[in-house]
Amino acid sequence: MTISKFSFGKFTLVAGALAISGAAFAEVPCRTSGPFEPWLAQVKKEARAQGISARALAEAEQYLTYDQRIVNIDRGQRVFTLTFFDFSKRMVPSARISAGQAQMKTHAATFARAEKEYGVPPAVIAAFWGLESDFGSNMGKDHSIRSITSLAYDCRRAEMFRGHLFDSLRLLDRGDLSASEMIGSWAGELGQSQMMPTEYFKYAVDYDKDGKRNLLKSPDDVIGSTANYLVHLGWKRGQPWLQEVKMPSNFPWKETGLDAKHTRGEFANLGVTYVDGRPLPKDNLQTSILLPMGRFGPAFIVYENFQVYITWNNSLVYSTTAAWYATRLNGAGPMQQPSQPIPSVTPEQAKEIQQYLTKMGHDVGGIDGKLGLASRTAIKAVQIKFGMPADSYPTPELLERLKAGR
16 A cells, blocks of 8 residues: 555555565565566566466566666655654544545445445445545556566565566456556555555455456445455454543553553443543453553554554554544544643654663664554553553653663
8 A cells, every 4th residue: 555645555654664684685586686687587487487478568568667766765765753643633634534424425335335245334444545545536656567666676675576566467467457557656556545466466356347356446346345455454344443532540551552452341440431431331342552642642442453454554653543534434523632732752762762772672673763563562661660651652751761771
């Protein structure tokens, strides 16, 4: 799903986690193996050996080129630093909520069919559709095959993009798209839900029964294919995904975070309520409490289905925003605003925190200023060690404590 524009999908914000090791470079031919033309000749030979037709290769020929601009974009991605509040405000304005509700009404029969067949609620599908491409109005302007060829030749993620390149050609063989139609994001993602070619090939469905799986032009195919893909990621029929809650001031904060799992009844006994004050059901449904901006920000109770959002894009900011957007389309009210300013750190301070955590032996997923799930797990462990409220959220106070070693 989309990488650079504010339509973040699978590879957005997590490129570092997807980089293959230097040892793998020797196993997969890439730039370090030699010039582009011999490399491309070997790719074509391998494609034919995999059963990809000469016709598909001929159709794609003009796009099987190297574009240094694409590689520069990939290597120059800036650290994503917006807070959850800032990102969600930007990505879920009232206009996008209205647009999502309008799409759900316009395509009500298709959404109902997808929910019946796959168990994915319309609001969940519509939220991804809206965030990824604004319902098809912003799918990107680069040619997918050219982008993927360039990234397959570059050594940073050669193996992954080599697979996408072969599946791009398989899409041509299957007849879903023509080569000239394959316009998408700079990283090769295609369609209104921004699927990489391998995802497109495996999970796209011909929901409008016209003989093609067209995620660029067919809303029916987009809805059905998104539902099918979400089920592949682990979506559980009939289960919730995220709800806003109110936390008591005396809550044991170390019991928050995706690593702390309790039943909904146990959280109810600890004083957690829905945001409007209604009590949580005292049942055995497994849940966690998510605090995307720490104990002073909004709080959400999340369920097993929330892991699907993390798998779609492991940025906590994106995944929480996507899940929140779905609740708004499903009828939830506006998010509660904090009663006091929320302390935050700069990107430079975030790197400092990661450096200290790494020196203490914690795995933070790289010193890059991206305080993702690994960094937040490490922050929580240090907060517990220092006797601080363990809400997993980085603050200037935490940085000072790390500098002091206590």
